[in-house]
Amino acid sequence: MPVPRPGFLRPRPLAVLLTALLSALALxxxxxxxxxxxxxxxxxxxxxxxxxxxxxxxxxPTTGDATQTEGVDVAGYQGNVAWSTLWGSGVRWAYTKAxxxxxxxxxxxxxxxxxSYNVGMIRGAYHFATPDTTSGATQANYxxxxxxxxxxxxxxxxxxxxxxxxxxxxxxYGKTASGMVNWxxxxxxxxxxxxxxxxxxxTATNWWTQCTGDYGGFAVxxxxxxxxxxxDPGTLPAGWGYYTMWQYTSSGPTVGxxxxxxxxxDRVQALAxx
Numbered sequence: 399m400p401v402p403r404p405g406f407l408r409p410r411p412l413a414v415l416l417t418a419l420l421s422a423l424a425l426x427x428x429x430x431x432x433x434x435x436x437x438x439x440x441x442x443x444x445x446x447x448x449x450x451x452x453x454x455x456x457x458x459p460t461t462g463d464a465t466q467t468e469g470v471d472v473a474g475y476q477g478n479v480a481w482s483t484l485w486g487s488g489v490r491w492a493y494t495k496a497x498x499x500x501x502x503x504x505x506x507x508x509x510x511x512x513x514s515y516n517v518g519m520i521r522g523a524y525h526f527a528t529p530d531t532t533s534g535a536t537q538a539n540y541x542x543x544x545x546x547x548x549x550x551x552x553x554x555x556x557x558x559x560x561x562x563x564x565x566x567x568x569x570x571y572g573k574t575a576s577g578m579v580n581w582x583x584x585x586x587x588x589x590x591x592x593x594x595x596x597x598x599x600x601t602a603t604n605w606w607t608q609c610t611g612d613y614g615g616f617a618v619x620x621x622x623x624x625x626x627x628x629x630d631p632g633t634l635p636a637g638w639g640y641y642t643m644w645q646y647t648s649s650g651p652t653v654g655x656x657x658x659x660x661x662x663x664d665r666v667q668a669l670a671x672x
Contacts, residue, residue: 437566438565438566440498440499440501440502440566441498441499441501441502442475442565443498443526443528443565443566444473444474444475444495444526444655445471445473445493445495445524445526445560445562445600445625445645445655465661465662466658466659466660466661466662467490467491467658467659467661467662467663467665467666468487468488468489468490468491468656468657468658468659469489469490469491469492469493469643469656469657469658469659469666470484470489470492470493470650470652470653470655470656470657471492471493471494471495471524471645471655471657472492472493472494472495472510472653472655473494473495473504474495474504474505474506474507476506476510476653476654477506478506478509478510478513479506479509479510479513479514479652479653480652480653481513481514481516481517481519482517483652484514484517484519484652484653485517485518485519487651487652489519489656490518490519490520490663490666491519491520491521491522491555491659491666492510492514492519492520492521492522493521493522493523493524493555493558494507494510494511494514494521494522494523494524494545495507495523495524495525495526495560496511496523496524496525496541496544496545496546496557497525497526497537497540497541497544497545497546498525498526498528499526499527499528499531499532499537499540500531500532500536500537500540501531503544503545504545507523507545511523511545515553519553520553520554520555520666520667520670521553521554521555522554522555522556522557522558522598522670523541523545523546523557523558524546524557524558524559524560524600525537525538525540525541525546525557525558525559525560526560527559527560527561527581527582527585528564528566528571529561529571529573529578529581529582530564530567530568530571530572530573533581533584534580534581534582534583534584534585534586534588535584535585535587535588537585538584538585538586538588538589538592539588539592541557541589542557542589542592542593546589547592547593548593548594548595550671550672552667552670552671553670554670555598555666555669555670556593556595556596556597556598556621556669556672557589557593557595557597557598558597558598558599558600558623559582559585559586559589559597559598559599559600560600560601561582561599561600561601561605562600562601562602562605562625563602563605569605569608569609570608570609571609573609575609575610575611575613576611578609578610579610579611579613579615582599582610582616583616585597586599586616586619586620594672595672596619596620596621597620598620598621598622598623598642598643599616599620599621599622599623600623600625600643600645601622601623601624601625601635602624602625602626603624603626603632603633603634603635606635606636607635607636610635612635612636613636613637614635614636614637614638615637616637617635617636617637617638617639618637621642621643621669622634622635622638622640622641622642622643623641623642623643623644623645623657624641624643624644624645625644625645626644626645626646627645627646627647627648628646631644631646640660641660642659642660642669643657643658643659643660644657644658644660645657646658
């Protein structure tokens with residue numbers, strides 16, 4: 399075999415070159431793939447999704463347990479829920495995601511909404527708002543038409559407007575503070591006209607401050623469901639002197655999202671009765 403001359407490089411086999419090229423490409427692929435994997439598909443949002451990303455991850459309540467009533471909230475990604483297990487653990491009320499925007503209905507809604515009712519819980523439905531897709535009135539009508547209504551049966555809670563960080567884009571859905579307030583008012587007014595009830599507002603203080611300018615005008619009529627994964631609910635959005643419900647963790651037993659109603663079971667029943 400000839401001895402290579404000084405300064406002469408033997409040509410590399412094709413297989414070696416391909417291996418080196420693929421290795422270089424591999425260094426750039428994971429980052430792109432990871433970014434793509436973090437972009438959720440429309441319809442996959444759920445109550446507290448933005449809280450996990452922006453406001454913390456865990457909490458153990460240290461206040462008010464003796465006079466508060468345990469609840470849960472569920473969405474389609476949790477599938478069929480073991481309601482009897484939750485009832486046995488002391489959960490007495492539940493909210494189920496019914497709709498999102500005007501393009502999604504929860505495929506597990508019947509099992510979740512009726513299942514909680516059948517084991518004895520007081521139940522309700524919530525709507526994940528997407529103010530960048532359609533008007534507040536349009537989404538309120540869609541919600542009522544797909545499970546978000548209310549009946550005076552003593553076991554059905556008023557509907558919830560879940561308004562929080564946008565999982566699909568800009569945090570405030572491209573709206574100014576006044577534009578967001580108007581959108582929310584449009585939803586709430588339409589919901590009340592359709593059902594006779596004032597909807598509950600689910601939100602987080604940081605989002606509310608950023609995206610509504612800390613507007614306080616809804617506190618008079620609309621109960622507050624505050625989201626904060628910590629040992630206490632913290633500072634509340636403007637206008638509300640107290641919370642009605644508090645989502646305190648996304649990592650509770652059986653189903654991850656657990657909540658406290660700020661009162662004994664008779665107060666949960668009072669909200670259901672209007």
